[in-house]
Amino acid sequence: MALSNVSICVAGVIVLVVGFVAARRELQEAVGLDKLVAVGRVLFAAPLAAFGVEHLVLGKVIIGAVPVFMPVRLFWVYFVAVALIAAAFSLALGIRVRLTATLLAIMFFLFVVMLHVPNAVKGHDRIVWNVALRDLSFGAGALALAGYLWSGARDRSENVAVWIGRVVVAVVLMIYGVELILFPQFAPGVPLGKLTPSWVPGPHVWALLTGLVCIGGGVAILIRRYCRDGATAVGLVMTLLTLFLYLPILLMASGVPAVLEGANYVWDTMLYAGAVLLVAEGAPRERRNDSVVYAGSASTIDSVR
Numbered sequence: 001m002a003l004s005n006v007s008i009c010v011a012g013v014i015v016l017v018v019g020f021v022a023a024r025r026e027l028q029e030a031v032g033l034d035k036l037v038a039v040g041r042v043l044f045a046a047p048l049a050a051f052g053v054e055h056l057v058l059g060k061v062i063i064g065a066v067p068v069f070m071p072v073r074l075f076w077v078y079f080v081a082v083a084l085i086a087a088a089f090s091l092a093l094g095i096r097v098r099l100t101a102t103l104l105a106i107m108f109f110l111f112v113v114m115l116h117v118p119n120a121v122k123g124h125d126r127i128v129w130n131v132a133l134r135d136l137s138f139g140a141g142a143l144a145l146a147g148y149l150w151s152g153a154r155d156r157s158e159n160v161a162v163w164i165g166r167v168v169v170a171v172v173l174m175i176y177g178v179e180l181i182l183f184p185q186f187a188p189g190v191p192l193g194k195l196t197p198s199w200v201p202g203p204h205v206w207a208l209l210t211g212l213v214c215i216g217g218g219v220a221i222l223i224r225r226y227c228r229d230g231a232t233a234v235g236l237v238m239t240l241l242t243l244f245l246y247l248p249i250l251l252m253a254s255g256v257p258a259v260l261e262g263a264n265y266v267w268d269t270m271l272y273a274g275a276v277l278l279v280a281e282g283a284p285r286e287r288r289n290d291s292v293v294y295a296g297s298a299s300t301i302d303s304v305r
Helices: 001-021 024-028 034-038 039-059 059-065 073-093 097-120 126-151 160-182 205-223 224-252 256-282 298-303
Strands: 284-289 291-294
Touching: 001 024, 001 097, 001 256, 024 034, 024 097, 024 291, 034 039, 034 073, 034 224, 034 256, 039 059, 039 073, 039 126, 039 224, 039 256, 059 073, 059 291, 097 126, 126 160, 126 205, 160 256, 205 224, 224 256, 224 284
Parallel strands: none
Antiparallel strands: 284 291
């Protein structure tokens, strides 16, 4: 089991490094917080690899989440594992990104419908609903990226896929923001069941600030003109939480179960940051003479079709 934890983290780190190397030109050209948007796909990709390896090494545990009506349940666990790893490298290397984003959106939406919603309706646990909303956001981020790439940079109108992805991410952010304010004892980020560690100073303050950023970011994303700024702000906060809260939790974890939990929180929060940044990537960057300027260039989009 200890080896499993190591392999999960190593897989994510490998894709993270590969993605940053592949995105070095975009990083050099980007200015300010646009550098974070430039690596949004990488932040989204690395956790996919980690979770894909987790499916491979812990398949006999994860099989419990597969609906009982599905035949050959273990096959689907491994199928998802391979799909996640393939998607991770596709996004990190910029290969067939449009197709990958489309398939990822479908996969996450199926997770919500087939796994999370049935579990959520059985009880009144808000955490189960938050997990469903989290995966819905993952799918919405991928859908927004797919829609942006399908329409192309020259098409300045927002298509249905981008609109749905933007609205879903915004609404979930506002729900999360309210929950973070109402339940400040829980660790900020995606509001799940982990309490903020005792070594964190002023935990309620961080929960309040994160909640306000999520609410403000959600409102800004709904207003298309400010979508990019709002999504980037939320992506930045989630990335900082990954680095300065959840990564230390992982490094200080003792025992195999605690390490596995810590690793899952690290990659989960990074994946959420990446999903929000995918919305930022296809959003208007600024207005010049009443014309909308987008983040990506036509040449960049043509290269991933």
